[in-house]
Amino acid sequence: MMNEYLSFYEKYKISPVVQNIDDFKQHVRRRTNLYRQLGVSPITFKDKDVLEIGPGGGYNALVTYTYELKTYTLVEPNTTGYNELKNNFKDINNNNIFIFNDMLEDFKVTKQYDIIICEGLIPGLSSKDSFINVIKSLLKPNGIFIMTTSDQVSVFFEIVRKYMANILIENIEEIDKKVEILVDSFSSHLKTLKGMTRSHSDWCLDNLIGDAILEHTLTINHAIELLKSDCYVLGSSPDLFTNYSWYKELPTDTVEYNKIFQEQFLKKWHSFIDYRFIQKDRESSKNTELAEYCLALISAIKNSDKKKNILDILEKIQTNLKADIEEGTILSMDEIIEVISSGITPEKIKNMKFFSSAFGRGQSYISFAKENSAL
Numbered sequence: 290m291m292n293e294y295l296s297f298y299e300k301y302k303i304s305p306v307v308q309n310i311d312d313f314k315q316h317v318r319r320r321t322n323l324y325r326q327l328g329v330s331p332i333t334f335k336d337k338d339v340l341e342i343g344p345g346g347g348y349n350a351l352v353t354y355t356y357e358l359k360t361y362t363l364v365e366p367n368t369t370g371y372n373e374l375k376n377n378f379k380d381i382n383n384n385n386i387f388i389f390n391d392m393l394e395d396f397k398v399t400k401q402y403d404i405i406i407c408e409g410l411i412p413g414l415s416s417k418d419s420f421i422n423v424i425k426s427l428l429k430p431n432g433i434f435i436m437t438t439s440d441q442v443s444v445f446f447e448i449v450r451k452y453m454a455n456i457l458i459e460n461i462e463e464i465d466k467k468v469e470i471l472v473d474s475f476s477s478h479l480k481t482l483k484g485m486t487r488s489h490s491d492w493c494l495d496n497l498i499g500d501a502i503l504e505h506t507l508t509i510n511h512a513i514e515l516l517k518s519d520c521y522v523l524g525s526s527p528d529l530f531t532n533y534s535w536y537k538e539l540p541t542d543t544v545e546y547n548k549i550f551q552e553q554f555l556k557k558w559h560s561f562i563d564y565r566f567i568q569k570d571r572e573s574s575k576n577t578e579l580a581e582y583c584l585a586l587i588s589a590i591k592n593s594d595k596k597k598n599i600l601d602i603l604e605k606i607q608t609n610l611k612a613d614i615e616e617g618t619i620l621s622m623d624e625i626i627e628v629i630s631s632g633i634t635p636e637k638i639k640n641m642k643f644f645s646s647a648f649g650r651g652q653s654y655i656s657f658a659k660e661n662s663a664l
């Protein structure tokens with residue numbers, strides 16, 4: 290069965306995850322920074338069997354390949370993404386690259402892999418848990434799994450933009466016209482993101498026109514929950530966890546070992562709402578409440594609720610955050626509430642002073658090492 294990504298991408302024959310990699314050296318350095326933070330330095334990849342699920346056109350895969358893998362298997366079901374991927378790898382004619390035009394669910398394989406990468410995919414699926422379980426079964430003992438999470442708090446500002454976008458394009462039929470209106474309205478926001486490697490039109494297609502973002506409710510804690518029976522957390526990007534334990538006193542049982550990550554995440558979750566600031570830890574219960582309101586906002590948008598309901602939820606979120614968060618976030622929320630109340634227009638969106646640079650932490654990366662149960 291097709292998911293939100295595939296039905297949207299296939300309908301319009303797109304793969305809106307193209308990156309500008311003209312400066313390939315810099316691209317390699319950026320990606321290597323990411324892997325290093327995840328505890329997976331290039332030498333870990335050397336001579337390994339690596340599986341990547343949903344690589345799109347393979348812009349990141351081109352970097353991973355430079356780490357001298359033993360084999361590289363790529364599984365990409367979207368026709369446009371698959372063709373782009375084939376094209377991007379066409380000059381690399383080593384016989385250790387295997388590209389499949391399949392969904393993971395239909396990928397028939399009996400072998401297991403040393404390293405599995407799945408980036409920018411699972412949070413957008415409605416069947417997250419079973420997908421992760423399939424991946425786990427493909428991982429060798431001691432193997433490493435790198436995935437992304439993205440949740441209702443980390444995409445809160447993107448969800449607000451999605452709500453605004455829905456109103457701006459509600460009577461527009463043509464996809465190109467929709468993209469034009471949204472790029473015009475939100476470019477001043479996207480320009481504030483210095484590290485961005487995607488085009489504004491791809492970003493708008495993927496996040497504001499496609500509906501996958503409304504499925505983004507995969508928290509770091511839930512990912513740990515699903516993997517904790519036989520995997521250890523290895524690293525994360527952003528790198529937010531600390532552990533002062535003497536290694537001889539660390540729990541060796543995976544469930545116990547992972548607990549400290551889960552506890553810390555709950556205290557830090559509000560720092561995911563606005564990437565511009567790092568907040569002091571706060572009570573977990575406040576963050577659980579915040580997440581409930583952010584989830585309610587997603588449901589309200591899915592159900593096309595009235596403006597009043599949306600505003601009520603936004604006010605609850607603001608009240609929850611007020612005592613514990615930087616003024617910049619609160620001012621951004623004031624502005625959002627004001628623009629929604631008075632009526633959304635491209636002109637107003639373009640000129641939002643505080644909200645224009647307010648983005649959540651969106652996608653986070655987390656890596657896991659599977660235990661070797663034979664030992």
Ligand SMILES: C[S@@+](CC[C@H](N)C(=O)[O-])C[C@H]1O[C@@H](n2cnc3c(N)ncnc32)[C@H](O)[C@@H]1O
Binds near residue numbers: 295304393394410
């Ligand atoms: C948002 S894109 C991310 C692409 C790339 N990994 C990146 O981070 O730039 C999600 C990708 O997952 C692919 N995909 C969707 N459903 C899939 C499935 N069931 N199995 C494997 N890949 C899938 C999509 O076609 C798309 O290329």
